[in-house]
Amino acid sequence: MKRGFFNLKGIVSCLVVAGLMTSTVFGAESKGGEVRVITYEEAIDLATKENSSLKEIADTLDYINDTKELMFSGTNYPMLPDDGSNYLVTAARFQRLSAVNSLTTQQKNLRLTKEVTDLSIKAGVKGEMTTITTFENNYDLAKEGLDLAVQQLSQKSTMYRLGMISKVDYDKAVKDVESQREQLKQLEMTIEQEYNSLRKLLGLNEDEKIQIEYNVEYEPVETVTDMASFVNTKVKTDLALRIEEENVKSASFGLNLFVDTGNGTDYDRQELDVKSAERKYKNNVLAKENSIINAYIGLQNTETERKVLENNLAQAKADLETARINYEVGNITKLQYDSANMAVKQAEFAIEQNTLTHDINKFMLDNTCLLQ
Numbered sequence: 001m002k003r004g005f006f007n008l009k010g011i012v013s014c015l016v017v018a019g020l021m022t023s024t025v026f027g028a029e030s031k032g033g034e035v036r037v038i039t040y041e042e043a044i045d046l047a048t049k050e051n052s053s054l055k056e057i058a059d060t061l062d063y064i065n066d067t068k069e070l071m072f073s074g075t076n077y078p079m080l081p082d083d084g085s086n087y088l089v090t091a092a093r094f095q096r097l098s099a100v101n102s103l104t105t106q107q108k109n110l111r112l113t114k115e116v117t118d119l120s121i122k123a124g125v126k127g128e129m130t131t132i133t134t135f136e137n138n139y140d141l142a143k144e145g146l147d148l149a150v151q152q153l154s155q156k157s158t159m160y161r162l163g164m165i166s167k168v169d170y171d172k173a174v175k176d177v178e179s180q181r182e183q184l185k186q187l188e189m190t191i192e193q194e195y196n197s198l199r200k201l202l203g204l205n206e207d208e209k210i211q212i213e214y215n216v217e218y219e220p221v222e223t224v225t226d227m228a229s230f231v232n233t234k235v236k237t238d239l240a241l242r243i244e245e246e247n248v249k250s251a252s253f254g255l256n257l258f259v260d261t262g263n264g265t266d267y268d269r270q271e272l273d274v275k276s277a278e279r280k281y282k283n284n285v286l287a288k289e290n291s292i293i294n295a296y297i298g299l300q301n302t303e304t305e306r307k308v309l310e311n312n313l314a315q316a317k318a319d320l321e322t323a324r325i326n327y328e329v330g331n332i333t334k335l336q337y338d339s340a341n342m343a344v345k346q347a348e349f350a351i352e353q354n355t356l357t358h359d360i361n362k363f364m365l366d367n368t369c370l371l372q
Helices: 040-050 052-071 091-161 167-202 227-237 239-252 265-328 334-366
Strands: 036-039 087-089 210-213 257-259
Touching (some): 040 091, 040 167, 040 210, 091 167, 091 334
């Protein structure tokens, strides 16, 4: 399977042209010049270099490291009490300890955010390539569908001249050809827009001619026998939730420290912040658990649907073989034989689309931090 883009925006909605597939190098078609072939791996490298968020994270981490070295160098570096005991500290020491805690939390969160961003880049590239693949396959099928419509129009034109069909039927065939030609034009523009979107994501010039090479293998998900355990494992390794955990730890800092100002207002406020952070984390865990379960069920549905699609393909191939035999002995027309061949290609496309959809959904389940 070659070509493709995805942004979860359109994997299913791309099926706008119900009966359409072949292999057109769309970004290079009808235009001269050398075409650059970009693989999924190369696209990720380009998108990673282009991503401004990663650059900002790297710069911020450098800034935090420099700040910690300047503020707390050598023996003056304040250590955080971690034995659970209560401590009475001066206001100055508490301020220094709080500064260390804040910087350390930022470091951890930024590193986790970088991992999430890296996964988001991969998901974005995968989405772009899936979308392009889907539209290009639709375009290829649409071209063959148009060829069949033109053949049918020619046949009906003859029948109309001979008085075998009404003008209404003939006009309907004409409009069908016009409609499919318009669909092709719209697909051409849509595909070009998607290529432009991909170029922007990868930091390429708008006029650079590119072709994508996107290979996806169908890999069924292992059956989950203990959903509670499965979800619990996913939650514990979820990068987004780990960031929330760090925020809870950061808010909890200092609850065992007492500043000798005699003012308990700051402590009460901190207790409130901790409860708020814990509540937010708990709500996010519950939401993520539901997202994980729904993602798994969605994958199972996709795999069930595939079995139906495979049966449809087997039936279409059997029908094509029957059509071939009948065509060779003159029992059916070439148009009827071509229609049977088209049905096979449509069934193959449906399975390919299932593979693309399954691949993206599986990627999301494998990386639950991307699930909303």
